[in-house]
Amino acid sequence: ATPTAIMVGTGRGARSGILVKSAEALEAAGSAHTVVFDKTGTITAGTPSVVGVHPMGVDEDELMTLAAALEAKSEHPFAQAIMAYADERGLSKSYAVEFEQIPGGGVAALVDGRSVCAGNASLMSNRGIAVESADDVARQYADEGATPLFVACDGVLAGIIAVADRIKPTSAHAISELSAMGVQTVMLTGDNERTAAAIQRQAGVDRVIAGVLPADKEREVARLSEAGHVIMVGDGVNDAPALARADVGIAIGNGTDIAIDSADVVLMRSDLIDVVSAVQLSRRTLRTIR
Ligand code: ADP
Ligand code: MG
Numbered sequence: 689a690t691p692t693a694i695m696v697g698t699g700r701g702a703r704s705g706i707l708v709k710s711a712e713a714l715e716a717a718g719s720a721h722t723v724v725f726d727k728t729g730t731i732t733a734g735t736p737s738v739v740g741v742h743p744m745g746v747d748e749d750e751l752m753t754l755a756a757a758l759e760a761k762s763e764h765p766f767a768q769a770i771m772a773y774a775d776e777r778g779l780s781k782s783y784a785v786e787f788e789q790i791p792g793g794g795v796a797a798l799v800d801g802r803s804v805c806a807g808n809a810s811l812m813s814n815r816g817i818a819v820e821s822a823d824d825v826a827r828q829y830a831d832e833g834a835t836p837l838f839v840a841c842d843g844v845l846a847g848i849i850a851v852a853d854r855i856k857p858t859s860a861h862a863i864s865e866l867s868a869m870g871v872q873t874v875m876l877t878g879d880n881e882r883t884a885a886a887i888q889r890q891a892g893v894d895r896v897i898a899g900v901l902p903a904d905k906e907r908e909v910a911r912l913s914e915a916g917h918v919i920m921v922g923d924g925v926n927d928a929p930a931l932a933r934a935d936v937g938i939a940i941g942n943g944t945d946i947a948i949d950s951a952d953v954v955l956m957r958s959d960l961i962d963v964v965s966a967v968q969l970s971r972r973t974l975r976t977i978r
Contacts, residue, residue: 689715689973697973705941705956706966713952716935718970721916723866723963724909724930727877727884728765729923730940731863731891731960732853736765738773739834740850742825749779751847755806755839757782757799762789766837769851790814792878792901794837806839806849808880810899815840822848830882833890855890862960863892869967876900876908878926905930921963923947938963 689697694711701708708714725731743751756774759767761784784797784804793814794807805815809826812819817840819826825848826836834852838845863873873893877884877900884898897908906929912918913935920927920934923943928950931937939951940958948954955962 693973697969701953701966701969704962704965706962706969707954707956708966708969709952709954713936714970714973716917716970717919717953717966718968718974719917720871720919720936720967722872722874722912723919723921723967724874724876724912724934725863725893725960726905726920726922726924726927726930727875727879727887728853729943730921730927731859731875731887731893732855734765734853734923736769736835736851736853738769738849739832739852740829741773741847742822742850743847744822744845746841746846748847749777751839751849752777753779753782754799754802754804754841754846755837755849757784758787758795758797758804758806760784761787761797762795764795765853766835766851767795770837770849791903792899802842804839804841806837808835809838812838812840812845815843817843817845819845821845827882830880831886833883833886835879835883855887856958856960858959858961860890860892862964865961865964866967867892867894869964871967874912876905876930878902902926906933909933919963919967921960923958938966 752774759770784799787797793811796805829836829850834850837849874895875893881898884896888896909930917935919936920930921938923940928946931950937951938953939947941956
């Protein structure tokens with residue numbers, strides 16, 4: 689596009705809350721073959737809450753006390769949900785030591801001398817903790833779009849805490865608009881396949897890539913870009929390398945600083961309809977030259 693068209697396009701974007709950092713990004717967005725969305729905080733609101741508690745062999749208060757002690761040391765959105773739930777119930781506070789975070793798996797620590805961990809099925813399996821007795825409960829939560837977190841104490845399952853995050857009100861509409869414009873939509877998440885499939889049904893994305901470790905998001909974007917230009921949309925620290933790797937990285941404005949720094953486009957609002965607008969803006973800018 690001509691410098692004038694780029695200037696006009698950039699100005700138009702800025703007025704509607706779409707900040708474009710480079711001419712290349714403005715030009716590339718319109719020819720995107722695929723838009724990849726992070727799930728938590730991008731398609732969903734990013735403020736999950738506890739929607740179910742299923743204790744096993746302990747009572748609910750004990751399960752939540754152990755989990756809250758552990759999650760007090762974590763910064764994951766799931767941790768905030770569990771802390772808020774425990775606070776609302778005025779549960780006594782235990783203190784965790786030797787805290788450990790397992791990327792893409794969960795958290796572990798010592799609580800009152802007991803070895804406690806919380807996270808997904810693969811974390812449990814890596815620690816040799818049997819979860820078969822809870823499979824049906826976990827599956828039910830996941831099919832409703834919630835994430836079942838397994839909690840174990842001294843090598844034995846102590847229960848499941850289900851945490852769920854709503855999709856943003858406009859996500860499904862924005863995704864269907866992209867489909868109508870001939871763009872493939874993909875959701876990328878560290879969450880499990882079943883929960884991701886339930887969110888896929890609500891959001892309407894064409895494809896889901898679930899169970900992706902934080903370090904592997906970038907590689908998935910690189911793989912998708914073999915088929916054509918890729919736009920990556922994300923908000924988290926985890927998303928930064930993938931945002932940088934994509935042909936166009938779009939950061940959600942209320943996302944983390946590192947995501948905003950790594951992106952080519954920043955949305956002032958956290959509404960995915962602005963991703964549609966960015967693609968349209970690019971297409972209009974390119975048309976101006978011809
Ligand atoms: P995402 O950002 O998509 O949630 P993460 O890599 O942060 O991906 O997490 C992947 C999975 O690891 C989560 O779905 C959850 O099952 C587990 N997990 C991560 N952090 C925690 C935590 N603090 N407490 C319990 N489980 C966790
Ligand atoms: Mg996110």
